[in-house]
Amino acid sequence: MxxxxxxxxxxxxxxxxxxxxxxxxxxxxxxxxxxxxxxxxxxxxxxxxxxxxxxxxxxxxxxxxxxxxxxxxxxxxxxxxxxxxxxxxLSRPLANKWSMHQTLSQSTEIKPYLPATVRYTSVPDLLRFLKKHKLIYVKPKNGTGGRGILRIEQVGADRYLLQGRNHSRTIISPFRANERQLEIKLHSLRLSPDYVVQQGIPLTLRDGRVHDYRLLIQKNGQGEWEVTGCAGRIGPHRSITSNLHGGGSAVPQDRLLGYRFSPDKITGIKNEMNNFAHKLADFLEGKFGKLCELGMDIAVDPKGGVWLLEVNPKPSREVFRRIGQHGVYQKAVSRPLEYALWMSKQKKAPLSEETKTESN
Ligand SMILES: Nc1ncnc2c1ncn2[C@@H]1O[C@H](COP(=O)(O)OP(=O)(O)O)[C@@H](O)[C@H]1O
Ligand SMILES: [Mg+2]
Structure with a gap:
C-alpha cells in the first residue's frame, strides 16, 4: 500500500x-x-x-x-x-464493471446511455456479438487505467482487426485476420467470465487516434451535486484507449467537441452530459449510499449521442491541471474538503438544535 x-x-x-x-x-x-x-x-x-x-x-x-x-x-x-x-x-466502494452495468440497467433513465454489454461466455458467443455490433471492446471487469483491454472490429466481409493493451498496459501488435484465424487467436487469449464484452462506440478521430471525455461531478459545500468540470482525452497513436496513464493527452471539452460538431450542437451535447451526470449520481447514491464524487468516462458518437463507458468512484482530477484549467482543478481538490466540513456540521446539527431549545 x-x-x-x-x-x-x-x-x-x-x-x-x-x-x-x-x-x-x-x-x-x-x-x-x-x-x-x-x-x-x-x-x-x-x-x-x-x-x-x-x-x-x-x-x-x-x-x-x-x-x-x-x-x-x-x-x-x-x-x-x-x-x-x-x-x-465520504464515499464507498462501488461495483466492478459487470455488476455496475447490471445495476445501472435497472434504471430506465440510465439504460439508454449504456453501450450493450454482456459478460464473456465463449468464443462463439463473442463472435456473434461482434457480427451484430461490428465493433466491440473486451475489458476485464476489475481492470483500471486501460489495462488488458481489447478492441475488435469487423472491417470487411471476412476481415477483422484486433488491437489492444496487455495487462501491464503495453500496446499489443495489431492483428488482422479472417474469422477462422480470429477464432484461434481468441482461444489463445484465454478470456473468462471475468471479462465484459461491450458494444464499441466509434471514437476514432480523423488522424486515427481515439478520444472520449472525463466528467467530474462532486458534492459541494452545501451537500449538493455539482459538475465541477469535463475535459476531453485523446489516446496516443496506435492506442485504443484514451486514459492519461496510458499516454493519453488532455484537451478542453469545447475544442474536442468542436472537431466534430457545430456550436449549437455542442451546447446540446454538454447539457445532456451534465443532466445525465446528475441522474447517474442520484441513482448511484440511492443504490450504494452517500457518495462525494464520481468520475465518468463518457463517449460521444459521431451523431452526438452520449454514452457512459465507465464510472469511477475514486476519480483523478489530473485532466483539469493538464489543460491549464487551474480554477477547475482547485475546485476539484477543495470540494471534498468543503463537503467534509458540511458533513461534520450535519452530524453536529441535531445537538445545536437541542442547545437552542434549552436556552429558549
Ligand atoms: N465501448 C467502448 N467504445 C469505445 N471506446 C471504449 C469503450 N470502452 C472503453 N473504451 C476506451 O477504453 C478506455 C478505457 O476503458 P474503461 O472502460 O474506462 O476502463 P478502465 O477502467 O481501464 O479505464 C476508455 O476511456 C475509452 O477510451
Ligand atoms: Mg476508465
Missing part, C-alpha cells in the same frame, strides 16, 4: 494546502498504519515543505483514496470500514 500512497502524494499535498485555507487538517494513512484507535499518519508541514509522521487519533472523516490492486488490500480496507463504521466515510 506504500506504493499506492506515494502515487498520489502530490494530490495529498494539494489537499493539505487547500484544507489549511478552510480549517481542515489532512492526515494521510493506510489501513496498514492503523494502531487501535490511532494511526501512524503523515501530515504535510508547509513551512518545511515536508511530510511528518506521527501517531494520531483516527480522524472523524475518511476520504478513502486507497487503490486495491490486490485482493489483500481490499480485505484490509473492508476490515477497517467495518471496525470503524462510526467514522464518516
Amino acid at each position: 506504500g506504493g499506492s500512497r506515494l502515487e498520489e502524494l502530490a494530490f495529498f499535498k494539494r489537499l493539505s494546502q487547500e484544507g489549511r485555507k478552510i480549517g481542515v487538517q489532512v492526515e494521510v494513512f493506510t489501513p496498514g498504519d492503523v494502531r487501535g484507535e490511532s494511526a501512524r499518519t503523515l501530515t504535510y508541514v508547509p513551512e518545511k515543505g515536508t511530510w511528518m509522521r506521527k501517531l494520531a487519533p483516527l480522524p472523524p472523516i475518511i476520504y478513502d483514496r486507497c487503490r486495491y490492486k490486490a485482493a489483500a488490500n481490499y480485505q484490509m480496507l473492508k476490515a477497517f470500514r467495518n471496525r470503524h463504521s462510526k467514522l464518516i466515510f
